[in-house]
Amino acid sequence: MKRVLSAAVAAFVLLVPGALTQNPPAPTLDRVGFPASYQDWPVLYVYDRPDNRQVRTIFANELAYNVEDGQQSNYPYGSILVMQTWACLRDTSGACILDENGRFQKDPAATPTLFVMRKEKGFGQEYGPNRTGEWEYVAYRPDGSYQTTPQNSFSCAVCHSEAQKNLDYTYRTTLRTHNGSGAVPNIVITSYRFLPSTLTVKAGTVVTIVNEDAPAHTVVDDDRYATDRMRRGNSVSIKFTVPGEWNYHCSIHPSMQGKIIVQE
Numbered sequence: 001m002k003r004v005l006s007a008a009v010a011a012f013v014l015l016v017p018g019a020l021t022q023n024p025p026a027p028t029l030d031r032v033g034f035p036a037s038y039q040d041w042p043v044l045y046v047y048d049r050p051d052n053r054q055v056r057t058i059f060a061n062e063l064a065y066n067v068e069d070g071q072q073s074n075y076p077y078g079s080i081l082v083m084q085t086w087a088c089l090r091d092t093s094g095a096c097i098l099d100e101n102g103r104f105q106k107d108p109a110a111t112p113t114l115f116v117m118r119k120e121k122g123f124g125q126e127y128g129p130n131r132t133g134e135w136e137y138v139a140y141r142p143d144g145s146y147q148t149t150p151q152n153s154f155s156c157a158v159c160h161s162e163a164q165k166n167l168d169y170t171y172r173t174t175l176r177t178h179n180g181s182g183a184v185p186n187i188v189i190t191s192y193r194f195l196p197s198t199l200t201v202k203a204g205t206v207v208t209i210v211n212e213d214a215p216a217h218t219v220v221d222d223d224r225y226a227t228d229r230m231r232r233g234n235s236v237s238i239k240f241t242v243p244g245e246w247n248y249h250c251s252i253h254p255s256m257q258g259k260i261i262v263q264e
């Protein structure tokens with residue numbers, strides 16, 4: 001009897017370390033640190049995320065903010081990026097209510113989460129096969145408690161290891177350097193086309209056009225509206241107040257044409 005009992009206890013003890021090793025490796029210490037003053041930092045980009053209906057505001061400390069286009073493959077030591085995720089203000093159907101610039105708005109009743117990544121010399125080693133350079137990750141609630149502990153931050157590394165290496169494992173940091181607004185686009189430029197080529201909107205709508213094509217394009221009309229050359233990632237938002245039809249094209253590739261029909 002005694003023997004059976006001790007065997008059961010031994011089996012239980014053995015199972016615990018077995019269960020722990022199922023998680024990929026991650027740091028055990030928090031070397032990221034709660035960014036208490038992040039709201040005073042410059043905003044790197046604001047991304048309206050339609051699938052989970054969030055406003056994602058990315059703050060960067062000065063070091064990270066000052067990284068220019070083309071230098072993003074190697075953020076300097078001391079760089080900290082804070083992604084504040086905030087549920088959008090919704091109408092009764094659950095859709096995000098757009099503001100007058102066509103952007104999502106933060107629901108004042110919602111509580112944000114702070115996803116933080118920090119790069120320092122020698123950081124990141126403990127992620128083992130999922131290491132993303134010298135970044136370490138943690139997610140906090142506004143009161144400083146953990147949403148994702150260092151031990152669980154392997155999930156961050158696993159996902160960010162799929163981001164572009166030439167952006168130092170960050171995902172959308174070119175939104176600032178390539179003049180992307182982060183608004184949900186109504187029209188996408190791709191393969192030398194405006195898609196959809198005809199769009200119908202109500203008067204008062206802000207229409208966002210984003211270039212996701214490799215070469216630069218423009219949006220111009222026969223009258224006087226003209227954007228600069230829009231390279232990949234660049235977006236433009238235009239508000240349509242007067243009902244009617246607006247025909248536009250690309251000045252570099254005149255066969256690229258589009259039409260926006262504005263209804264009362």
Ligand SMILES: [Cu+2]
Pocket residue numbers: 192216217218250251252253256
């Ligand atoms: Cu073009």
